[in-house]
Amino acid sequence: MNKDLLIIGGGPAGLAAAVSAKQAGVDDLLILERDKHLGGILNQCIHNGFGLHTFKEELTGPEYADRFIQKAAELEIPYKLETMVVDISSDGDTKVVTYMNREEGLVTVNAKAVILCMGCRERSRGALNIPGYRPAGIYTAGTAQRYVNIEGRMPGKEVVILGSGDIGLIMARRMTFEGAKVKLVAELMPYSGGLKRNIAQCLNDFDIPLLLSHTVVDIKGKERVEAVVIAQVDEKSKPIPGTEQEIKCDTLLLSCGLIPENELSNALGVTMNNVTNGPLVNESLETSVPGVFACGNVLHVHDLVDYVSEEAAQAGKKAAQYLTGSTGDSNEPAISIKAVDGVRYTVPSVIRLDHMEDRQVVRFRVGSVYKKVAIQVLAGDKEIMNIKKQALAPGEMEQVILQKSVLKEIPGLKEITVRVTTAARN
Amino acid sequence: MLDCIIIGAGVTGCAVARELSRYDLDVLVIERSSDVCEGTSKANSGIVHAGYDAKPGTLKAKLNVRGNLMMEELSRELDFPFKRDGSLVLSFDEKGIDRLKDLYDQGQQNGVKDLKILTGDEARELEPALSDEVTAALYAPTGGIVCPFNLTIALAENAYVNGVGFKLNTEVLNIKKITDGYLVKTSDGEYEARAVVNAAGVYAAVFHNMISEKKLNIIPRKGEYCLFDKTVGGLAKHTIFQLPTKYGKGVLVTPTVHGNLLVGPTAVDIDDFEGVNTTSEGLSDLLVRGALSVKQLPTRQIITSFAGLRAHEEGGDFVIGEAEDAPGFFDAAGIESPGLSCAPAIGEYLAQQIAKKLSAKKKENFISERKGIPSMALASPEEKQKLIAENPLYANVVCRCETVTEGEIVDSINRPLGATTLDGVKRRTRAGMGRCQAGFCSPKTVEILARELGRDIAEITKNDPGSEFLVGSIKE
Numbered sequence: 001m002n003k004d005l006l007i008i009g010g011g012p013a014g015l016a017a018a019v020s021a022k023q024a025g026v027d028d029l030l031i032l033e034r035d036k037h038l039g040g041i042l043n044q045c046i047h048n049g050f051g052l053h054t055f056k057e058e059l060t061g062p063e064y065a066d067r068f069i070q071k072a073a074e075l076e077i078p079y080k081l082e083t084m085v086v087d088i089s090s091d092g093d094t095k096v097v098t099y100m101n102r103e104e105g106l107v108t109v110n111a112k113a114v115i116l117c118m119g120c121r122e123r124s125r126g127a128l129n130i131p132g133y134r135p136a137g138i139y140t141a142g143t144a145q146r147y148v149n150i151e152g153r154m155p156g157k158e159v160v161i162l163g164s165g166d167i168g169l170i171m172a173r174r175m176t177f178e179g180a181k182v183k184l185v186a187e188l189m190p191y192s193g194g195l196k197r198n199i200a201q202c203l204n205d206f207d208i209p210l211l212l213s214h215t216v217v218d219i220k221g222k223e224r225v226e227a228v229v230i231a232q233v234d235e236k237s238k239p240i241p242g243t244e245q246e247i248k249c250d251t252l253l254l255s256c257g258l259i260p261e262n263e264l265s266n267a268l269g270v271t272m273n274n275v276t277n278g279p280l281v282n283e284s285l286e287t288s289v290p291g292v293f294a295c296g297n298v299l300h301v302h303d304l305v306d307y308v309s310e311e312a313a314q315a316g317k318k319a320a321q322y323l324t325g326s327t328g329d330s331n332e333p334a335i336s337i338k339a340v341d342g343v344r345y346t347v348p349s350v351i352r353l354d355h356m357e358d359r360q361v362v363r364f365r366v367g368s369v370y371k372k373v374a375i376q377v378l379a380g381d382k383e384i385m386n387i388k389k390q391a392l393a394p395g396e397m398e399q400v401i402l403q404k405s406v407l408k409e410i411p412g413l414k415e416i417t418v419r420v421t422t423a424a425r426n
Numbered sequence: 427m428l429d430c431i432i433i434g435a436g437v438t439g440c441a442v443a444r445e446l447s448r449y450d451l452d453v454l455v456i457e458r459s460s461d462v463c464e465g466t467s468k469a470n471s472g473i474v475h476a477g478y479d480a481k482p483g484t485l486k487a488k489l490n491v492r493g494n495l496m497m498e499e500l501s502r503e504l505d506f507p508f509k510r511d512g513s514l515v516l517s518f519d520e521k522g523i524d525r526l527k528d529l530y531d532q533g534q535q536n537g538v539k540d541l542k543i544l545t546g547d548e549a550r551e552l553e554p555a556l557s558d559e560v561t562a563a564l565y566a567p568t569g570g571i572v573c574p575f576n577l578t579i580a581l582a583e584n585a586y587v588n589g590v591g592f593k594l595n596t597e598v599l600n601i602k603k604i605t606d607g608y609l610v611k612t613s614d615g616e617y618e619a620r621a622v623v624n625a626a627g628v629y630a631a632v633f634h635n636m637i638s639e640k641k642l643n644i645i646p647r648k649g650e651y652c653l654f655d656k657t658v659g660g661l662a663k664h665t666i667f668q669l670p671t672k673y674g675k676g677v678l679v680t681p682t683v684h685g686n687l688l689v690g691p692t693a694v695d696i697d698d699f700e701g702v703n704t705t706s707e708g709l710s711d712l713l714v715r716g717a718l719s720v721k722q723l724p725t726r727q728i729i730t731s732f733a734g735l736r737a738h739e740e741g742g743d744f745v746i747g748e749a750e751d752a753p754g755f756f757d758a759a760g761i762e763s764p765g766l767s768c769a770p771a772i773g774e775y776l777a778q779q780i781a782k783k784l785s786a787k788k789k790e791n792f793i794s795e796r797k798g799i800p801s802m803a804l805a806s807p808e809e810k811q812k813l814i815a816e817n818p819l820y821a822n823v824v825c826r827c828e829t830v831t832e833g834e835i836v837d838s839i840n841r842p843l844g845a846t847t848l849d850g851v852k853r854r855t856r857a858g859m860g861r862c863q864a865g866f867c868s869p870k871t872v873e874i875l876a877r878e879l880g881r882d883i884a885e886i887t888k889n890d891p892g893s894e895f896l897v898g899s900i901k902e
Binding site for chain 1 (some may be wrong): 459491652653657691702704706708709728729731732807814815819821822827829861862863864865866869883887888889890893894895896897899900901
């Protein structure tokens with residue numbers, strides 16, 4: 001089978017990318033989705049708060065997904081469900097994608113362009129290397145969310161949550177609504193990894209304590225969790241002896257970070273970013289393999305789905321341009337974007353001026369909590385932006401918008417720097 | 427009256443069961459857990475030792491070399507993965523070289539083939555991952571790796587299809603000598619048998635001491651491990667040991683037969699016979715010690731950790747054979763390392779003794795071969811097409827990290843002595859063994875288990891009763 005554009009993943013990123021590519025004129029496209037439904041993880045996010053930026057209203061996850069599913073249906077974008085991509089490689093300019101499903105068996109597609117939209121997974125107990133027994137009752141927050149919201153089942157009654165990522169916070173409230181007792185949320189860092197609004201609405205409103213600089217140091221119970229031991233940690237995140245306390249519970253939920261699922265990207269040989277665990281991309285969200293684009297949580301973990309949709313729309317549009325050959329090779333040297341002084345990474349990390357749109361969104365996260373600082377952008381050594389920030393936190397994604405007109409004014413520009421600075425100007 | 431009861435469905439019990447199933451005997455395996463391979467056999471290094479460690483003349487030495495020899499053919503007969511990756515014992519100083527020579531001599535006496543002492547540079551040429559501090563190494567090309575779950579399950583399934591009964595979820599409470607054999611009281615009824623095999627792991631001394639005046643003393647010796655992602659599975663091509671200490675063979679770094687990297691075990695004697703918890707001291711200790719062997723240990727790639735208990739008998743050797751003062755009671759006690767390597771040989775050795783004792787004749791219709799669950803992850807494109815054509819469920823991927831399909835999971839449940847728990851499915855198919863550690867696939871696997879077993883999902887357990895995943899339904 002031949003396709004102009006294959007989109008791997010039918011979650012929020014894949015849907016928005018497909019819609020945008022189709023609107024930009026790509027007719028020969030196909031979405032491959034491994035689950036039974038389009039919409040990805042949004043299907044189990046039945047709480048509201050989605051779409052404030054995109055639709056200017058508060059939607060639930062399934063409602064937000066449905067807007068895009070409807071749009072894809074209107075545009076008659078074809079998709080395949082319960083279809084797993086098992087391999088991807090490149091053969092010259094052709095991307096060879098192998099997928100599998102019950103109806104067709106093993107199928108190989110030769111695609112001109114591919115958009116990677118595989119999303120992310122949750123960090124597991126094993127990856128956290130928490131000592132103790134290995135009983136039932138230890139779930140990542142997303143797995144628990146699936147049990148409650150999709151299966152209608154309760155994974156536990158007395159709950160301790162490790163990690164204050166957004167899914168964990170949402171699940172603290174959700175489990176409380178369903179009659180469970182959420183005893184506390186322990187967070188290794190001295191600040192929360194989740195959105196401020198979630199701390200307020202999911203913990204504070206229900207008097208669930210958030211213990212910062214705390215972690216789980218032992219899990220008790222041979223068949224089912226019976227208790228966990230938490231302890232305070234020092235500035236190096238090491239547990240402080242003598243601060244241990246045993247908390248009786250039958251469930252430990254983990255909300256300790258998300259990891260982009262880049263097994264296919266690695267199989268393809270895409271160059272990766274060690275900070276994001278996602279591919280390195282240029283202004284077109286194109287990876288090191290020409291014609292292969294990435295967006296959404298497979299690229300870097302987002303805080304709001306609205307930004308996923310926005311980013312994915314950009315990837316779809318750029319993939320369409322790639323297919324029509326309207327962009328062609330770059331004649332100008334690429335400008336690299338350096339993340340320093342508290343800025344952990346940027347997406348994209350390279351800009352080619354002749355491929356750049358008039359406005360280029362550069363997204364990033366900071367590595368610590370900051371108050372009253374500024375985000376400074378330097379083009380070479382010239383400051384081109386200085387944005388005052390009351391507060392910055394690792395849990396929230398930040399962005400700056402670069403103007404092509406500004407960058408073009410600077411002859412021989414090779415490097416842009418994004419940094420946190422305390423020297424805020426008026 | 428049964429001919430033989432085997433207490434314990436670990437690798438030793440299952441190996442004895444499989445060998446006994448060659449004979450015209452009525453054999454029953456009694457296991458307290460909900461599945462086979464639930465004790466020491468499920469948490470060890472998965473190493474098939476070459477056989478240079480044990481003192482010449484000991485049972486450990488004889489059975490190890492024999493077990494190693496048997497493993498290759500057995501892996502073909504019973505269709506489980508086994509690989510001779512070769513092993514290295516490292517020395518980090520000049521003094522250690524003499525000890526390597528001692529091991530070499532010991533290996534020669536035990537009949538281990540092709541042993542060689544390498545200089546540090548020769549060792550690094552063979553295994554580039556080795557630390558620059560390595561001064562010399564003993565190389566044993568016959569050393570191998572095996573999947574302990576697959577091995578045990580294969581032995582059990584083959585014994586089962588050859589007529590051995592398995593009574594799971596049943597604990598042996600007491601054993602009494604009766605005129606023609608033994609009366610075995612369990613949590614679910616009493617059984618009489620002409621012979622008893624005691625393959626009860628860390629509890630073997632408890633059962634032995636019920637009928638013998640020559641007491642055994644087994645001390646649980648805990649070993650903790652870290653398992654690394656397959657992306658770094660290629661870090662070591664060989665099984666890398668350090669020179670042994672009095673507590674065992676030290677911390678090793680090894681590829682697993684499925685392509686992960688395994689580092690461990692620690693060795694700490696404990697009192698708790700159920701103490702399979704990992705500890706922060708143990709995990710950090712094993713990583714520090716493992717890091718000595720190789721240039722770099724990618725600790726960010728750890729996907730899980732676990733602990734197991736070795737059944738260490740005070741005397742230091744295996745206790746295998748008919749108890750002196752209890753005719754018809756056969757011990758397989760104190761089976762610590764290299765117990766996994768020895769298992770096929772222990773099975774053969776004990777079955778011959780028991781058959782003789784019971785004057786048993788070999789069956790004519792013994793089925794020697796067993797076919798495992800097909801692996802879509804390992805199948806060629808042609809094999810994949812063929813499997814999917816036979817059963818479309820082989821195209822529905824459930825565990826995305828390890829590419830395990832619904833077809834494989836259904837097979838693991840419905841085959842002889844099939845899985846009834848999430849861990850049972852995991853050990854038979856690898857669903858949930860990958861980097862997300864069952865985050866995505868466990869709800870789906872639970873659903874498939876419930877459907878195939880005709881139960882509600884709330885009844886599905888991780889392993890033994892009490893390990894249910896769900897505690898109720900949400901409010902309507």
